[in-house]
Amino acid sequence: MSRILEVENLRVDIPLESGTLHAVRDISFHVDKGETLCIVGESGCGKSLTSLALMGLLPTKAIRTANRLTLGGRDLGTLNETQMADIRGSRMAMIFQEPMTSLNPAYTIGNQLAEAMLRHRKVNPNEARERAIYLLEKVGITAAASRLGQYPHQLSGGLRQRVMIAMALMCGPDLILADEPTTALDVTIQAQILHLLANLQKEFEMGLVLITHDLGIVARVAHRVAVMYAGQIVEEGTVEDIFRRPMHPYTQGLLRCIPIPGKTARGAHLGSIPGMVPSLIGDLKGCAFANRCPHAFSDCNTTDVALREASGGQRYRCLLSQEAAEQNAREAATA
Amino acid sequence: MLVYTGKRLVLALLVAFTISVLSFSLLFLAGDPAAAIAGETATDQEIERIRTMFGFDRPIWLQYLEWVGRAIQGDFGRSYYFGMPVTELILSRIPVTLTLAGSAMAFALILGIPMGVIAALYPNSIIDRVALTIAVCGQALPSFWFALMLIVLFGFMIPILPPSGSESWQHFIMPTVVLGYYATPSLMRLTRTGMLEVLSADYIRTARAKGLFPRTVLFKHALRNAVIPVVSVAAVEFGFMLGGSIVIETVFALHGTGYLAWESIRRADFPTVQALILVFSLFYVVLTFVSDLLNAWLDPRIRVA
Amino acid sequence: MAVTSTTIPTMDAIVGPSPGQRLRKRVFGHRGVMIGGIILLVMVLMAVFAPLLAPHDPYSQNLANRLVPPIWHETGSWTHPLGTDQLGRDYLSRVIYGVRISLFIGISVAFVSAILGSAMGLAAGYFGGRVDLVVTFLITCRLSMPVILVALAVVALIGSSLTVVVSVLGLLLWDRFAVVMRSATMQVRALDYVASARAAGCSNARIVFSEILPNVMNPLIVVATLEIANAVLLEAALSFLGLGVQPPLPSWGLMISEGKDYLLFDPWLITIPGVLLFVLLLAINLLGDGMRDVTAPENRN
Numbered sequence: 051m052s053r054i055l056e057v058e059n060l061r062v063d064i065p066l067e068s069g070t071l072h073a074v075r076d077i078s079f080h081v082d083k084g085e086t087l088c089i090v091g092e093s094g095c096g097k098s099l100t101s102l103a104l105m106g107l108l109p110t111k112a113i114r115t116a117n118r119l120t121l122g123g124r125d126l127g128t129l130n131e132t133q134m135a136d137i138r139g140s141r142m143a144m145i146f147q148e149p150m151t152s153l154n155p156a157y158t159i160g161n162q163l164a165e166a167m168l169r170h171r172k173v174n175p176n177e178a179r180e181r182a183i184y185l186l187e188k189v190g191i192t193a194a195a196s197r198l199g200q201y202p203h204q205l206s207g208g209l210r211q212r213v214m215i216a217m218a219l220m221c222g223p224d225l226i227l228a229d230e231p232t233t234a235l236d237v238t239i240q241a242q243i244l245h246l247l248a249n250l251q252k253e254f255e256m257g258l259v260l261i262t263h264d265l266g267i268v269a270r271v272a273h274r275v276a277v278m279y280a281g282q283i284v285e286e287g288t289v290e291d292i293f294r295r296p297m298h299p300y301t302q303g304l305l306r307c308i309p310i311p312g313k314t315a316r317g318a319h320l321g322s323i324p325g326m327v328p329s330l331i332g333d334l335k336g337c338a339f340a341n342r343c344p345h346a347f348s349d350c351n352t353t354d355v356a357l358r359e360a361s362g363g364q365r366y367r368c369l370l371s372q373e374a375a376e377q378n379a380r381e382a383a384t385a
Numbered sequence: 386m387l388v389y390t391g392k393r394l395v396l397a398l399l400v401a402f403t404i405s406v407l408s409f410s411l412l413f414l415a416g417d418p419a420a421a422i423a424g425e426t427a428t429d430q431e432i433e434r435i436r437t438m439f440g441f442d443r444p445i446w447l448q449y450l451e452w453v454g455r456a457i458q459g460d461f462g463r464s465y466y467f468g469m470p471v472t473e474l475i476l477s478r479i480p481v482t483l484t485l486a487g488s489a490m491a492f493a494l495i496l497g498i499p500m501g502v503i504a505a506l507y508p509n510s511i512i513d514r515v516a517l518t519i520a521v522c523g524q525a526l527p528s529f530w531f532a533l534m535l536i537v538l539f540g541f542m543i544p545i546l547p548p549s550g551s552e553s554w555q556h557f558i559m560p561t562v563v564l565g566y567y568a569t570p571s572l573m574r575l576t577r578t579g580m581l582e583v584l585s586a587d588y589i590r591t592a593r594a595k596g597l598f599p600r601t602v603l604f605k606h607a608l609r610n611a612v613i614p615v616v617s618v619a620a621v622e623f624g625f626m627l628g629g630s631i632v633i634e635t636v637f638a639l640h641g642t643g644y645l646a647w648e649s650i651r652r653a654d655f656p657t658v659q660a661l662i663l664v665f666s667l668f669y670v671v672l673t674f675v676s677d678l679l680n681a682w683l684d685p686r687i688r689v690a
Numbered sequence: 691m692a693v694t695s696t697t698i699p700t701m702d703a704i705v706g707p708s709p710g711q712r713l714r715k716r717v718f719g720h721r722g723v724m725i726g727g728i729i730l731l732v733m734v735l736m737a738v739f740a741p742l743l744a745p746h747d748p749y750s751q752n753l754a755n756r757l758v759p760p761i762w763h764e765t766g767s768w769t770h771p772l773g774t775d776q777l778g779r780d781y782l783s784r785v786i787y788g789v790r791i792s793l794f795i796g797i798s799v800a801f802v803s804a805i806l807g808s809a810m811g812l813a814a815g816y817f818g819g820r821v822d823l824v825v826t827f828l829i830t831c832r833l834s835m836p837v838i839l840v841a842l843a844v845v846a847l848i849g850s851s852l853t854v855v856v857s858v859l860g861l862l863l864w865d866r867f868a869v870v871m872r873s874a875t876m877q878v879r880a881l882d883y884v885a886s887a888r889a890a891g892c893s894n895a896r897i898v899f900s901e902i903l904p905n906v907m908n909p910l911i912v913v914a915t916l917e918i919a920n921a922v923l924l925e926a927a928l929s930f931l932g933l934g935v936q937p938p939l940p941s942w943g944l945m946i947s948e949g950k951d952y953l954l955f956d957p958w959l960i961t962i963p964g965v966l967l968f969v970l971l972l973a974i975n976l977l978g979d980g981m982r983d984v985t986a987p988e989n990r991n
Contacts, residue, residue: 107593131599138596146594151587155686156609166595201685217595396830403831411844521979525971527923529930530946530964537957621833628836632927646839647931650846658843665836673834 058118091278143218160198287364481641492565501576579611620676726976744783752778799921802860807867815875915978
């Protein structure tokens with residue numbers, strides 16, 4: 051399988067008055083062709099900033115560093131803004147959370163769809179239009195040709211997100227970054243959009259990085275999962291491994307928060323993770339999750355924890371041995 | 386769009402009607418026009434004679450209907466002082482005022498919009514601060530005094546511009562700067578605010594995510610949306626400029642409608658003053674109407690409802 | 691249990707600075723407010739203590755001693771630090787008395803228009819519906835009328851005096867009050883405590899005066915400040931055109947008008963009152979803009 055995206059030790063630092071905010075701390079992952087990687091975590095864990103960092107769309111104050119950042123073998127770390135712009139929308143495209151505000155109200159759908167293609171590919175407006183109609187039909191929009199002349203405010207949220215997806219596909223990118231693409235939509239529409247994304251990804255054999263806090267979504271579409279906590283990846287593995295055998299106490303906690311129909315008793319309390327995420331300003335000492343971890347012991351507060359590999363390639367950032375972690379996982383599942 | 390236009394049109398007509406009543410009755414409520422025309426030394430008989438001569442003794446509503454009936458046909462009566470039809474008088478002066486206000490507006494837009502854009506692109510930078518300082522000072526600068534200072538400076542000390550009159554285009558330079566400078570701060574501030582707001586909008590991020598050139602992002606996606614409110618304010622400012630032209634035209638002895646207004650007020654030339662108030666107001670009404678339409682045209686959310 | 695007083699954390703440690711303290715900190719930390727406030731304070735003191743500060747009677751003429759240049763000229767003297775005008779009146783004294791006129795007109799015009807405009811804005815914002823329609827229409831009509839032209843015409847007809855200028859400008863400048871108060875009232879009206887006051891059966895008058903008015907004071911004060919500047923500017927313009935304050939009153943606008951015949955050889959006659967007018971307007975605007983920043987930080991820019 052060919053690697054599309056490789057990220058090694060990506061950091062995003064934001065200098066603030068009260069100190070430097072280390073929003074993303076040395077995260078490493080990769081995405082293969084035709085693979086969906088889900089990045090999971092609660093708000094503020096750095097998952098959105100990670101996607102913006104990959105796109106080169108971070109706020110001006112934020113500083114990005116990485117040991118390795120390649121897209122299809124091309125080093126993104128050394129590119130200047132203009133070269134980066136050549137890649138954005140062409141080799142790598144992004145779908146945002148807010149379909150209601152992510153389209154420019156002043157221009158027609160057709161105009162905004164064609165734009166990226168006219169910028170990156172040597173096509174004339176007619177060819178771009180053809181492609182736009184083709185993709186609108188692909189994303190399940192009827193009467194595609196007539197939609198081209200419509201303005202964003204004339205479309206519903208679900209339709210707009212379909213347009214955003216079509217827009218991302220215009221240049222046939224190798225990689226799609228989707229940052230909570232369904233969060234702002236109605237539940238019924240959410241499923242449709244997810245299906246659509248998964249199907250398109252299969253059909254066009256793209257890499258997909260799907261950022262979400264919804265484990266239900268993860269279970270349905272992911273091939274591999276990276277769980278983020280406080281700017282770090284705390285666990286990473288195949289979707290089967292993560293759901294069957296979560297090694298990190300945080301992942302175990304997250305999984306306990308999902309109600310399972312038929313299994314979770316009516317009126318029973320859903321799991322919750324007590325405590326608060328530590329401040330991301332300044333350096334962390336020990337494990338970031340230690341203060342909330344049910345299995346924490348004294349070393350957790352002092353020893354820096356590296357990702358360790360469990361059998362099967364699953365990686366987790368915890369001092370507990372594989373056996374102890376598996377034992378915890380079993381207990382968590384039955385609790 | 387049609388409904389929108391219709392609503393605006395009805396509103397504009399209502400405003401125009403109200404203004405016509407106001408501008409007509411203003412002068413009657415304010416005092417005795419016959420006495421004012423006759424002057425301070427006139428005897429009672431003379432005032433009476435003038436009253437019947439001009440028909441001031443008839444009921445006010447009758448006078449109004451007569452006045453408005455003729456005004457609709459473009460007849461505002463004869464000027465007491467200039468001894469010619471008011472319509473003709475005003476029409477002969479309008480080109481000067483329109484030239485002045487038009488060039489001042491252009492000046493303000495050419496200065497204000499780029500300054501606002503640059504200030505928004507580099508918020509809190511030195512450029513931003515300089516632009517804001519200019520804006521704050523501009524709002525505090527009395528236009529007539531600024532005009533006099535320019536006359537002293539460029540009319541006499543470094544005599545490169547004619548200090549008064551309206552014969553050539555050089556005569557319009559200083560008045561344009563003075564009148565335009567007055568409108569610049571608000572246009573600049575509005576552009577800056579609008580740009581700051583738009584630049585942080587999600588669709589700008591989308592545009593950047595498409596890899597568009599920075600100039601496309603800035604001009605096509607950002608500026609286009611940021612100027613929508615600027616357009617309506619520019620129209621309003623244009624209306625204020627016509628009013629402000631009274632002061633500026635008087636200082637520079639530019640023979641436009643502003644100067645005419647001042648002359649006719651000083652000479653108690655009622656028909657001219659009444660007509661001018663109505664014309665100025667109608668101009669403003671038309672301007673806001675046009676700006677509403679322009680706004681709708683620029684903003685598809687209004688246009689394509 | 692014995693708890694020594696030192697172990698009890700102070701109120702400050704728990705809740706931090708009070709809203710008042712925070713506001714004060716913002717006010718004193720805001721450069722515009724400070725500069726504008728200090729200049730304005732000096733101007734107000736000048737107006738109040740004009741009789742003590744002025745070295746001469748601002749009205750006493752001395753034709754033998756006319757157009758004496760100010761002190762920075764070679765021929766200037768300390769008897770008349772800012773020289774004398776075309777009638778030989780001491781310019782410094784006239785300029786000092788001039789602040790009185792500007793501030794008096796500015797404040798009283800803002801007062802009149804604030805009452806008119808706020809009443810309309812409050813009514814429109816609170817009652818909405820037809821009342822709002824009527825008020826909005828009135829605002830539109832008022833905005834269509836050219837202020838300077840109408841003011842000039844009316845003042846010319848009635849005859850100019852301080853009272854006339856104040857009433858005419860007061861009757862013309864209410865639009866901004868109405869616009870701002872209308873939208874501020876609408877915002878406050880939608881809040882829960884107004885709804886609960888209404889549910890508790892409070893009368894409209896009581897809701898408007900005790901629930902709404904206190905919460906729209908900030909924008910009202912900001913607009914009032916900026917309107918003072920507007921009124922000062924308009925008075926100066928009217929006086930400059932000869933239809934505002936009448937001679938021999940030392941209005942700065944009038945002084946500039948009187949001085950413009952001499953602008954070629956004695957430009958200080960227009961420079962001095964002009965600079966003062968500019969500084970006063972700048973101070974009021976800085977204060978007004980600054981107060982808007984301070985009272986509503988979220989509305990900055």
